[in-house]
Amino acid sequence: MARDGVREGFWRRFPLEQLTPREWEALCDGCGKCCLRKIEFEDTGEVEYTNVACKLLDCQSCRCTDYANRKKIVPDCVVITPETLERILYWMPSTCAYRLLAEGRPLEPWHPLVSGRAESVREAGISLAGHMVSEERVDDDDLEDYIVEGLQ
Numbered sequence: 507m508a509r510d511g512v513r514e515g516f517w518r519r520f521p522l523e524q525l526t527p528r529e530w531e532a533l534c535d536g537c538g539k540c541c542l543r544k545i546e547f548e549d550t551g552e553v554e555y556t557n558v559a560c561k562l563l564d565c566q567s568c569r570c571t572d573y574a575n576r577k578k579i580v581p582d583c584v585v586i587t588p589e590t591l592e593r594i595l596y597w598m599p600s601t602c603a604y605r606l607l608a609e610g611r612p613l614e615p616w617h618p619l620v621s622g623r624a625e626s627v628r629e630a631g632i633s634l635a636g637h638m639v640s641e642e643r644v645d646d647d648d649l650e651d652y653i654v655e656g657l658q
Contacts, residue, residue, distance in 0.1 A: 538568035
């Protein structure tokens with residue numbers, strides 16, 4: 507094990523099902539996209555992203571303010587695990603490490619595991635820090651007004 511508790515190059519060497527909990531969590535680049543409210547249109551199955559964030563997401567840091575209890579506080583929070591990944595993959599961001607690896611693709615050069623720097627997500631324009639509004643400030647009836655084109 508490496509100093510930070512993950513195996514060297516684990517994302518290239520092991521399938522998702524064989525990752526340790528620490529390695530699984532390390533795949534998250536902290537972009538905030540998975541915590542955005544999405545609209546799935548029943549007639550087409552199309553999924554549109556909004557810039558409306560879950561009430562637990564800190565819109566400046568893109569981190570959950572109560573990660574350990576998120577499912578209790580937000581019952582419809584989708585906890586991303588190897589078991590849930592297949593059924594939610596279609597709405598996961600196209601840049602998401604979980605999605606990329608599940609689809610047999612490599613991580614992006616800006617991913618912190620590749621770049622070695624957490625700031626690379628923001629520098630690449632992937633992070634939504636500072637570009638979201640909390641769902642507590644948005645009426646559900648107005649959600650379509652917050653659709654952001656090309657976000658996925």
